Amino acid sequence: MRRLVASVGGVGLAVMLSQFPEYAQQYTQRLGGAVDELRVVTEDFDRAANDAGLDRSGALQRYQASSDDFLADRGESMERTFVRYDLLSDTLRKIQGADPIERFKNLPSFLDTDIGRRTLENYQPAVPVTMEGLFYAAGGFGVGYLVLSALIRFCALPFRRRRYVYRS
Numbered sequence: 568m569r570r571l572v573a574s575v576g577g578v579g580l581a582v583m584l585s586q587f588p589e590y591a592q593q594y595t596q597r598l599g600g601a602v603d604e605l606r607v608v609t610e611d612f613d614r615a616a617n618d619a620g621l622d623r624s625g626a627l628q629r630y631q632a633s634s635d636d637f638l639a640d641r642g643e644s645m646e647r648t649f650v651r652y653d654l655l656s657d658t659l660r661k662i663q664g665a666d667p668i669e670r671f672k673n674l675p676s677f678l679d680t681d682i683g684r685r686t687l688e689n690y691q692p693a694v695p696v697t698m699e700g701l702f703y704a705a706g707g708f709g710v711g712y713l714v715l716s717a718l719i720r721f722c723a724l725p726f727r728r729r730r731y732v733y734r735s
Contacts, residue, residue, distance in 0.1 A: 569723075573716035580711030585704035589693040591662075591670055594678075594686045598659050601682060605652035612645060623649070655682075667699045 616626035630642020662670060693700075 569716060569719045572719060573712045576715030577708040577710075577712030580714075581704040581708035584707030585700050586692055587671060587703050588667070588697060588699045590686065590690060591674075593690060594683060595659070595662050597682050597686050598655060598662070602652070602655050602659050605648060605655065608648060609652050612649075667702065671703075 612626070613623055616623055619626070621629070627642050627646055630638050630645070633639050633642070661673070665673065
């Protein structure tokens with residue numbers, strides 16, 4: 568009975584972990600799309616500033632120096648956009664350069680909550696046919712089997728028959 572339950576737990580965790588590469592791939596695609604769009608906005612701003620004989624920081628200072636609240640707020644918004652673009656670009660480089668184990672180990676630091684949430688909302692499970700997917704499935708089965716097996720053994724300890732040793 569213990570082996571059956573442990574095997575079911577192993578298969579369940581194998582199925583869950585085998586989906587990680589697909590989630591990571593869909594997340595990376597969304598992240599790449601966000602970086603591409605922010606790149607367009609950033610390059611457009613830089614081009615407009617350059618046409619006016621300014622660099623990015625000079626253009627942002629002009630926004631901040633404006634007495635018009637709308638323009639000052641727009642400057643702050645653009646500054647946040649540039650920071651987000653730099654952060655997401657750096658994260659995308661790290662993800663693309665990571666091996667499967669490093670990507671799994673560092674997943675929390677890679678996740679942008681907004682992009683991660685939207686990825687999860689639209690996530691489409693996939694059958695793992697890559698070596699990475701099979702690796703995660705095998706690891707998930709092993710860990711799930713061992714954890715459930717140990718848990719069942721621990722819970723069964725009070726009910727084990729005691730072996731008496733007879734000495735003559």
